Amino acid sequence: MTERNKELSQAQREELLSTLKARFEKNTNRHNDLEWAKVQARLETNTDKLWSLNEMEATGGEPDVVGHDKKTDEYIFYDCSTESPKGRRSVCYDLEALESRKKHKPDNNAIDMATVMGIELLTEEQYRELQKLGNFDTKTSSWVQTPANIRKLGGAIFCDRRYDTVFVYHNGAESYYAARGFRGSLRI
Structure with missing residues (x-):
C-alpha cells in the first residue's frame, strides 16, 4: 500500500472530524479535562494518523480519545464500540x-x-x-x-x-x- 492510498479527501477528513467531534462531546467521561480544539488541531497536522482513525471508524471501532500522555504530549485513541468491531x-x-x-x-x-x-x-x-x-x-x-x-x-x-x-x-x-x-x- 502506498502513502498516496493513505490520504483522505477533504470531504472525508471533514466527515471524520465531525464524527469524532460528536463522539468526543457525547462521551466526556472518557476524556475529562481535554479540549476538542486541541485534539482537532493535532489531527489536522497528522494526516497519516487521521487515515488510521478513518480505518478504525470504517471497520466499526468507533474510536474516541481516552487520554493524553503529558510526557509525549500525545492524545490516545481506543476503539470504543460497545462490542468488538x-x-x-x-x-x-x-x-x-x-x-x-x-x-x-x-x-x-x-x-x-x-x-x-x-x-x-x-x-x-x-x-x-x-x-x-x-x-x-x-x-x-x-x-x-x-x-x-x-x-x-x-x-x-x-x-x-x-x-x-x-x-x-x-x-x-x-x-x-x-x-x-x-x-x-x-x-x-
Whole structure:
C-alpha cells in the first residue's frame, strides 16, 4: 500500500472530524479535562494518523480519545464500540497462526490487519483501562497483545466482560470465532 492510498479527501477528513467531534462531546467521561480544539488541531497536522482513525471508524471501532500522555504530549485513541468491531471479527491472531491452519482458514489475522491500519492491538492493561470507561465486549471478545512466551508456545490471549467482570482467556492463536475481533489503540 502506498502513502498516496493513505490520504483522505477533504470531504472525508471533514466527515471524520465531525464524527469524532460528536463522539468526543457525547462521551466526556472518557476524556475529562481535554479540549476538542486541541485534539482537532493535532489531527489536522497528522494526516497519516487521521487515515488510521478513518480505518478504525470504517471497520466499526468507533474510536474516541481516552487520554493524553503529558510526557509525549500525545492524545490516545481506543476503539470504543460497545462490542468488538464488526469489520475485524472472525480473524485468528497472527500470520503464523493463519498459515498453520490446514482447513477453514479465516480471511485475515489481527496483527496484520492492525499493522495495515497503522494501529496496535490493545494490551491487557489498556483493555482493563477501557473497561473502566464503560461495559465493552459483553457479547463479543477481543484479541489483545500476547506476551512472547505465550505466543511461542502457540497460544494467544483475548478478553471480554461477563458477569460485570473483565476476563482474560487463552486460545490457540490459530482459532477464530464470529464473535471475536480486536480493538486497537492509536497515539497522535
